[in-house]
Amino acid sequence: MExxxxxxxxxxxxxxxxxxxxxxxxPPQEAAVEAGVVDGxxxxxxxxxxxxxxxxxxxxxxxxxxxxxKALYIVPLRALASEKKAEFERWEEFDVTVGVxxxxxxxxxxxxxxxxxxxxxxxxVDSLIRNGAPWxxxxxxxxxxxxxxxxxxxxxxTLEVTLAKLRKVNPGLQTVALSATVxxxxxxxxxxxxxxxxSDWRPIDLRTGVHFGNAVHFDDGSQREVPVERGEDQTxxxxxxxxxxEEGGQGGSSLVxxxxxxxxESSARKLGEVTSSRLTGDERDRxxxxxDEIRGVSDTDTSEDLADAVEQGSAFHHAGLASEHRSLVExxxxxxxxxxxxxxxxxxxxxxTPARRVIVRDWRRYDGEFGGMKPLDVLxxxxxxxxxGRPGLDPYGxxxxxxxxxxxxxxxxxxxxxxxxxxxxxxxxxxxxxxTHVLATVASGFAATREGLLSFLDNTxxxxxxxxxxxxxxxxxxxxDYLNVNGFLERNREGGTEGLAxxxxxxxxxxxxxxxxxxxxxxxxxxxxxxxxxxxAESGDSAAADEFVPAADAxxxxxxxxxxxxxxxxxxxxxxxxxxxxxxxxxxxxPAVTPxxxxxxxxxxxxxxxLYLKSGDRERxxxxxxxxxxxxxxxxxxxxxxxxxxxxxxxxxxxxLLEDWANEVDEDRIAERYGVGPGDIRGKVDTAEWLxxxxxxxxxxxxxxxxxxxxxxxxxxxxxxxxxxxELLDLAGVRTVGRKRARRLYEAGxxxxxxxxxxxxxxxxxxxxxxxxxAERILExxxxxxxxxxxxxxxxxxSAAATAGADSDGDGDGQASLxxxx
Numbered sequence: 001m002e003x004x005x006x007x008x009x010x011x012x013x014x015x016x017x018x019x020x021x022x023x024x025x026x027p028p029q030e031a032a033v034e035a036g037v038v039d040g041x042x043x044x045x046x047x048x049x050x051x052x053x054x055x056x057x058x059x060x061x062x063x064x065x066x067x068x069x070k071a072l073y074i075v076p077l078r079a080l081a082s083e084k085k086a087e088f089e090r091w092e093e094f095d096v097t098v099g100v101x102x103x104x105x106x107x108x109x110x111x112x113x114x115x116x117x118x119x120x121x122x123x124x125v126d127s128l129i130r131n132g133a134p135w136x137x138x139x140x141x142x143x144x145x146x147x148x149x150x151x152x153x154x155x156x157x158t159l160e161v162t163l164a165k166l167r168k169v170n171p172g173l174q175t176v177a178l179s180a181t182v183x184x185x186x187x188x189x190x191x192x193x194x195x196x197x198x199s200d201w202r203p204i205d206l207r208t209g210v211h212f213g214n215a216v217h218f219d220d221g222s223q224r225e226v227p228v229e230r231g232e233d234q235t236x237x238x239x240x241x242x243x244x245x246e247e248g249g250q251g252g253s254s255l256v257x258x259x260x261x262x263x264x265e266s267s268a269r270k271l272g273e274v275t276s277s278r279l280t281g282d283e284r285d286r287x288x289x290x291x292d293e294i295r296g297v298s299d300t301d302t303s304e305d306l307a308d309a310v311e312q313g314s315a316f317h318h319a320g321l322a323s324e325h326r327s328l329v330e331x332x333x334x335x336x337x338x339x340x341x342x343x344x345x346x347x348x349x350x351x352x353t354p355a356r357r358v359i360v361r362d363w364r365r366y367d368g369e370f371g372g373m374k375p376l377d378v379l380x381x382x383x384x385x386x387x388x389g390r391p392g393l394d395p396y397g398x399x400x401x402x403x404x405x406x407x408x409x410x411x412x413x414x415x416x417x418x419x420x421x422x423x424x425x426x427x428x429x430x431x432x433x434x435x436t437h438v439l440a441t442v443a444s445g446f447a448a449t450r451e452g453l454l455s456f457l458d459n460t461x462x463x464x465x466x467x468x469x470x471x472x473x474x475x476x477x478x479x480x481d482y483l484n485v486n487g488f489l490e491r492n493r494e495g496g497t498e499g500l501a502x503x504x505x506x507x508x509x510x511x512x513x514x515x516x517x518x519x520x521x522x523x524x525x526x527x528x529x530x531x532x533x534x535x536x537a538e539s540g541d542s543a544a545a546d547e548f549v550p551a552a553d554a555x556x557x558x559x560x561x562x563x564x565x566x567x568x569x570x571x572x573x574x575x576x577x578x579x580x581x582x583x584x585x586x587x588x589x590x591p592a593v594t595p596x597x598x599x600x601x602x603x604x605x606x607x608x609x610x611l612y613l614k615s616g617d618r619e620r621x622x623x624x625x626x627x628x629x630x631x632x633x634x635x636x637x638x639x640x641x642x643x644x645x646x647x648x649x650x651x652x653x654x655x656x657l658l659e660d661w662a663n664e665v666d667e668d669r670i671a672e673r674y675g676v677g678p679g680d681i682r683g684k685v686d687t688a689e690w691l692x693x694x695x696x697x698x699x700x701x702x703x704x705x706x707x708x709x710x711x712x713x714x715x716x717x718x719x720x721x722x723x724x725x726x727e728l729l730d731l732a733g734v735r736t737v738g739r740k741r742a743r744r745l746y747e748a749g750x751x752x753x754x755x756x757x758x759x760x761x762x763x764x765x766x767x768x769x770x771x772x773x774x775a776e777r778i779l780e781x782x783x784x785x786x787x788x789x790x791x792x793x794x795x796x797x798x799s800a801a802a803t804a805g806a807d808s809d810g811d812g813d814g815q816a817s818l819x820x821x822x
Contacts, residue, residue, distance in 0.1 A: 001024060001025045001029075001030045001033065002014070002018065002023070002024055002025075003015075003017035003018050003022055003024075003025065004017075004018055006033065006038060006059070007038070008038045008039065008063040008066060008067075009038065009059065009062050009063055009066055010062055010065070010066050010091075010094040010095070010096065011094070012094060013062055013091070013094055016090075016093075016094075017055075021392075022055070025052075025055075026051060026052040026055075026201065026203060027199060027201045028045060028047040028051050028052055028053075028056070028197055028199045028201055029052045029055055029056055029059075031197045031199065032045055032056045032059070032197050033059065035195040035197055036195065037056060037059055037060045037063075037176065038059050038060065038063040039063070040063070040064070040067070040140075040141075040174045041174065041194075041195060042173075042174055042175040042176065042192055042193055042194035042195065043056070043060070043175075043176050043177070043194050043195050043196075043197060044147070044176075044177045044179060044185055044188050044189040044192060044194045044195070044196050044197070045176070045177070045178050045179065045197045046179040046180070046181050046182060046185035046188075046196070046197070046198045046199075047179075047181065047197070047198070047199045047200075047201065048180070048181055048199075048200060048201070048202050048206075048386055049180065049383065049386030049387065050202060050203060050204065050354060050386065050389065050391060051199070051201060051202050051203065052203070053145075053178040054084075054087070054178075056176065056178070056197075057073065057143040057145070057176055057178060058088070058091075060141055060143065060174060060176045061073065061088075061117050061141055061143060062091065062094075062096065064140045064141035064174060065096055065116045065117065067140065068140075069138070069139070069140025069141060070115075070116060070117075070118070070135065070138045070139050070140060070141075071116065071117045071118070071139070071140065071141040071142070071143065072117075072118050072120065072125065072139050072141070072142045072143070072166075073088070073117060073118070073119045073120075073142075073143045073145065074120060074121070074122050074125055074142065074143065074144045074145060074159070074162070075119065075120070075121055075122075075145050075146070076121065076122065076145065076146050076149050076155055076159075077121065078102045078121060078323075079323065079326065079327075080145070081100050081102050081119045081120060081121060082100065083352065084100075084119050084145075085098055085099075085100040085119045088117055088119065091117075096116045096117060097114065097115045097116045097117070098115060098116070098117045098118075098119070099111070099112045099114075099115035099117070099118050099119070100118070100119045100120065101118065101119075101120045101124050101128070102120060102121050102124050109124075109128050109131075109133050109135075110133065110134065110135075112128075112133070112135055113134060113135040113138075122144075122155060122158050122159040122162050123155075123158055123513070125162050125166075126158050126161070126162045126165075126440070126513070127513045129162070129165050129166075129169075129440075129444060130440050130443065130444050130510050130511055130513065131511050132444075136166070136169055136170075137169060137170065139166065139169075139170050139173060140170070140172075140173065140174060141173070141174040141175075141176065142163070142166050142173060142174070142175055142176070143176045143177075143178065144159065144163060144175070144176070144177045144178065145178050146178065146179070146180075147159070147177035147178060147179045147188060147424075148179045148180050148182050148188075148379065148424050150188075150424055150426060150427075150461055151379075151422075151424045151425055151426075151427065152427070153427040153430070153433075156426065156427045156428070156433075157426075157427055157428045157430075157433035157434075157437060158437070160426060160428055160460050160461050160462070161428070161437045161440075161441070161460065163175065163192070164456065164457075164459040164460050165441075165444070165446060167192075167459065168446065168456070168459065175192045175193075175194055176194075177189075177192055177194065179424075180379060180382065180383055180386070180421065181198070181200060181382070181421055182379060182421045182422070182423060182424050183420050183421055183422055183423035183424075184423035184424055184465075185198050186198075187423070187424070187461075187464065187465050188424060188461070190464060191460075191461045191464040191465075202389070203389075203391050204389035204390075204391060204394060204395070204396055204397050205389070205395075205396045205397070206385065206386070206388055206389055206396070206397045206398075206399060207219065207220065207222075207396060207397070207398050207399070208385055208398075208399045208400075208417050209224075209398070209399075209400055209401075209417065210400065210401045210402070210403050210409045210412045210413060210417065211226060211228075211234055211238060211400050211401070211402050211403065212402075212403040212404070212405070212406065212408075212409040213228075214226065214227040214228060216238075216398070216400050217409065219413070219417050219418065224398075226238055226241045233270070234361075234402050234404075235256055235267065235271070235359055235361050235402070236270065236271060236273070236274050238254070238357065238359050238400060239254045239256065239271055239274050239275070239339075239340050239357075239359070240274045240278075242254050242356050242357040242398075243274070243275070243278050243339060244278075245356075251278065251339075251356075252355070252356020252357055252394060253333065253336060253338075253339050253340060253355045253356055253357075253390075254339070254340045254341075254355055254356065254357045254358070254359055255340075255341055255343060255353065255355040255357075255358045255359070255384075255387050255388075256271065256340060256341070256342045256343070256359045256361055257343055257344070257345060257358070257359070257360050257361060257362065257384045258342055258343070258344065258361050258362045259344070259345075259362035259364065259365040259366070260344065260362075260365075260366075261316075261318040261319075261320050261344060261677070263342075263362065264316040264317065264318050264342045264343055264344055265302075265305055265309075265316045265318075265342075267316070267342035267361070268306075268309040268314045268315055268316035268340075268341075268342040269305070269308075269309055269314075271314045271340050271342060272308075272309050272311075272312030272313065272314035273312070274314075274340070275312055275313035275314045275339040275340050276312040276313055276314075278313070278339065279312075279313050279339075283313065283337060284311075286337055287310055287311050287312075287313060287332075287337060287338075288311055290310055290328065290332055290337070291307035291308070291310045291311045292307070293328060294306055294307040294310060294325060294328055295307045297322050297324045297325055297328075297678070298322055298325075298667055298668075298678040299666065299667055299668050300667050300668045300671040300677065300678050301668060301671060301672065302320060302321065302671060302677040302678055303322075303325065303678060306321065306325060306329070310329070310332070310338060313337075313338060313339045313340070314338065314339065314340050314341075314342070315329045315332070315333070315338045315340070315341050315342070316341065316342045316343065317329055317330075317341050317342070317343040317344070317346075318343065318344040318346065318677075319344070319346050319679055319680075319683075320676065320677025320678070320679045320680050321677060321678065321679045322677075322678040322679050322682060323679065323682075325678070325679070326679075329341065330352075330353055333353055333355075334352070334353065334354075336393075341353070341355075345365075345376070345380055345383075345384065353387060354387055354388070354389060354390040354391070354394075354397075355387055355388060355390065355397075356388070356389070356390065356393075356394050356397065356398065357388060357397070357398045357399075357400065358384055358385055358387050358388040358397070358398070358399040358400070359399075359400050359402070360381060360384055360385070360399070360400070360401045360402070360416075361402055363375060363376050363381060363401060363412070363415075363416070364376065375415065377421075377422055378415070378416055378419045378420070378421050378422055379421040379422055381401075381416045382416075382421050384399070385399030386399075401416060401417070424461075425465070426460065426461040426462035426465060426466075428457075428460055428461070428462040428472070429462050429466070429471050429472045429475050430475070431475055431478060431479060431482075432515070432517075432606065434475055434476060434479045435479055435482065435483070435515060435516050435517060436513075436514075436515050436516060438453065438476060438479045438480065438483065439483055439488055439489065439502065439506055439509065439510050439516050440510045441453060441456055441457075442489060442500045442501070442502050442506075443502035443506055443507050443510035443511075444510065447500065448499060448500060448501065449497050449498060449499050449500055450476075450477075450480070450491075450497075450498040450500060451497065451498070452500075453476065453500060454472070454473055454476065457472055457476065480500070482516070483506070483516060486516065486520045487503055487505060487506070488502065488503060488505060488506035488509060488516050488519070489501065489502055489503065489506055490502075490503055504701070505519075505523075505698070505701055508697060508698065508701065509698075512694040512697060512698075514607065514691075514694055515605070515606045515607050517605070517606050518602075518605035518606050518607040518608075518691065519694070519698065521601070521604060521605045521606075522601060522602065522605065522691070522694070522695045522698055523698055523702060524634060525601040525633030525634050526633065526695070526698065526699050526702045526705050526709070527702055527704075527705075528633050528634055529593060529633060529704075529705060529709055530702055530703065530704030530705045531704065592630060592631055593633075593709050593712045593713075594631045594712075595658075595659060595662055595715075595716040595719060596628060596631050596655055596656070596659050597631035597632055597633050598633070598692060598695070598712070598713060598716045599654075599655035599658040599659055599662075599688060599716065599720075600631075600632060600633070600651055600652055600654075600655035601632075601633045601634070601695070602687075602688050602691035602692055602695065603651040603652075603654040603655045603658070603688065604634075604647065604648065604651035605691060607687065607691060608651075608654065608684075608687055608688065608691065609683075609684075609687075610647070610650040610651050610653070610654045611650060611653045611654045611657065611674060611676070611684075612650065613646060613649055613650050613653065614675070617649070617653060618646065618649060621649040621652050621653055621656075622639070622649065624652060624656070625648070625649060625652055636648060653674070654684060657670060657673075657674050657676070657681070657684060658684060658685065658688050658720060660673070661681065661685055661720065661723050662716070662719040662720055662723065662724070662725070663725060664723065664724055664725060664728075664739055664743060667681060685720050685721075685723075688720055689717055689720045689721055692713055692716055692717035692720065693717055695713050696710060696713045696714050696717065699713055715729070718733075722738075722739060722742070723739040724739050724742055724743070727746065727751070728742040728743060728746055730751075730752045730753050731745055731746060731750070731751065731752060731753065731756075733753070734753055734756065734778060734781050734782050735781040736774070736777050736778055736781055737778055737781075741768060741774075741778070743802075743805070744767045744768065744769075744802035744803075744805075745764070745767045745768070745802070746805075747767070747801050747802045747804070747805025748763055748764075748766065748767035748798040748799075748801050748802045748805075749763065749798070749801070750763065750764065750767065753782050753783070756778065756779060756782035756784065757779075757782055757783055757784045757785075760795065761775075761779075761789055761792045762792055762793060762794060762795040762798070763795045763798040764778075764779065764798075765789055765792055765793075765794040765795070765798075766794035766795035766796060766797070766798030766799040766802070767798045767799065767801075767802040768802075769794075769799060769802075770794040770799070772789050772792075775789055776788065776789050
């Protein structure tokens with residue numbers, strides 16, 4: 001079937017597809033057309049990776065737009081949202097507009113009403129519904145990419161409930177679900193009232209096998225000799241073999257999947273010895289340039305280690321990397337510049353990075369609940385294997401698991417090579433998942449009674465596949481009790497019907513996209529301040545009451561300085577390495593509202609992934625806990641309550657990381673102290689900033705919390721956003737300034753945005769190390785009438801003052817601010 005023969009699409013789309021090289025539709029695409037995907041029929045496409053699922057979605061969306069409708073494309077990850085938006089923008093020449101929305105959970109995204117195709121994560125779509133985005137009612141087509149992730153305990157319930165809400169709002173909605181081949185695609189299709197297109201067809205043959213001894217044993221009975229001598233590494237030999245095997249005049253790249261970040265980094269380092277010997281002179285030059293770009297993203301050891309590997313033609317990929325790191329690696333791999341990526345399984349979750357050969361080195365992963373190393377799911381391994389084979393570049397793809405004995409070879413064939421993927425199973429009927437979705441369902445007007453709520457939940461995947469009809473109702477009742485006790489929902493009974501209504505604070509929590517348990521924790525912490533302030537006022541102790549508003553900065557001395565434990569001394573302050581903020585008060589004083597206290601408050605919510613306590617951490621953070629007890633917004637658990645106390649200390653460790661960032665501690669020192677990567681720092685800061693934004697809103701609804709406390713919450717949040725101390729907030733708010741440039745300007749005597757508009761240009765240029773173009777951009781962004789620096793020479797004394805006062809590690813232009821990770 002030729003694309004130009006299709007009807008119902010915007011004029012010229014079919015011909016454009018053929019010009020891209022799509023001479024004929026793939027069999028699964030043709031089956032989707034025959035099932036009515038361009039005619040508005042709902043469809044579940046369960047087909048392998050690289051078999052044309054995205055084009056099926058595009059045909060559905062473009063046909064929907066041609067009929068005058070609006071389409072929504074739901075992705076599981078933010079990185080995929082950007083990738084898909086860029087892919088869909090090629091249709092703008094046919095007057096099809098594209099928008100993407102992934103952040104700001106408390107926004108209604110009204111501007112998206114002008115877009116024909118909208119790309120968003122399931123969490124963002126859920127938040128848009130909660131905030132009453134008016135264009136949701138206009139949707140005529142929704143595409144759910146990677147719908148098999150409904151099986152995921154974290155993202156799955158949100159996707160499931162979001163699809164149920166969209167279908168209720170728009171009864172005639174065309175739903176197109178794209179899935180890997182799973183064990184129960186028919187159940188997913190029945191849930192969505194959709195036709196099923198199920199196929200194992202691939203445009204490139206995939207041969208899957210196990211390497212053992214001196215050969216890869218494939219599922220078709222064939223073998224490929226890859227000798228491994230005693231003492232040699234299987235993975236290295238397979239990567240080298242792929243590079244040396246010329247098909248179409250070139251060797252092939254490899255993806256190596258391992259089970260941890262540390263293993264990904266060490267694997268990339270070792271495999272660099274394999275790839276480096278196979279690089280051309282031009283590739284070496286281009287890789288050096290790429291490595292310099294990677295080093296410029298952040299000043300951490302992780303960034304340096306990645307750059308070192310990339311110079312050798314190898315790379316690692318895991319969630320600890322900054323998003324810009326990951327993008328650079330993925331692009332260079334797609335361009336065949338990087339020859340091998342060693343990755344954790346996160347890379348298999350939809351990002352387009354095909355390779356000639358996929359090597360599943362580690363098929364077990366540590367699982368604390370399991371109590372040890374647990375075999376990966378079949379679907380996860382199949383997703384990894386599906387990355388093998390680059391359309392248009394490779395005649396075939398190879399996926400290889402590794403065995404070191406014959407018994408393991410047989411086990412891997414039985415467990416993965418010949419096995420079918422597991423069925424998708426809903427994870428909705430769990431209390432943590434239902435807490436937020438029950439509140440949102442009531443607050444958004446989808447249910448006003450208990451019966452109506454259960455009726456709505458009847459439209460979920462869980463209801464479609466459960467054999468225990470009473471379980472969902474039982475968990476729902478437990479959640480309703482929790483929401484009622486905590487003041488988020490009101491329950492009333494008239495006749496035989498139990499009515500449900502969200503309270504004012506319940507509506508706010510739903511719009512803020514908070515887990516109600518997180519909101520309860522934040523509210524309790526804020527009420528601690530209000531109650532203590534009220535008690536102080538009633539006793540007439542005005543001095544104590546004053547402690548609830550800005551706590552004075554002070555130096556806190558400590559005698560340890562090692563990874564995972566931050567220390568602050570007056571000497572450290574000279575290195576911009578701290579100056580911890582503590583309240584100067586005795587044990588009887590009420591809690592002071594300090595950044596650390598606020599960071600700890602949000603760090604102990606369910607919406608934050610706390611840092612783990614490592615060996616020695618309990619003793620260290622117990623000491624910090626008692627040193628800074630007056631800053632906590634809540635009562636410290638007893639040391640004899642092991643689980644609660646360790647959770648409290650883990651939140652404190654997380655809060656200290658956040659405090660370090662807000663105190664301008666260098667990113668590399670933070671990474672070393674806490675054993676994290678730049679992506680982890682960004683993730684923790686991003687989450688805390690969002691939760692503090694929510695806390696700022698909630699504080700206005702807590703009786704007894706005055707405006708000064710709200711201001712302190714806002715300042716703590718802004719300091720995280722910019723990564724600066726309080727005195728730099730105004731400067732850091734100028735676009736392109738960032739945390740290190742703000743410090744250099746400040747030390748040179750330029751302390752505010754207003755100063756930038758009036759300061760001697762030579763001083764500005766000197767503080768910014770003579771970077772003329774950077775200085776001009778900053779002056780322009782600050783609102784200076786004439787930002788030109790033509791003929792201006794940098795003031796050497798300003799440069800000296802900036803260098804003496806600011807941490808001089810890094811090169812200025814390579815500074816890491818939060819914008820670098822976005």
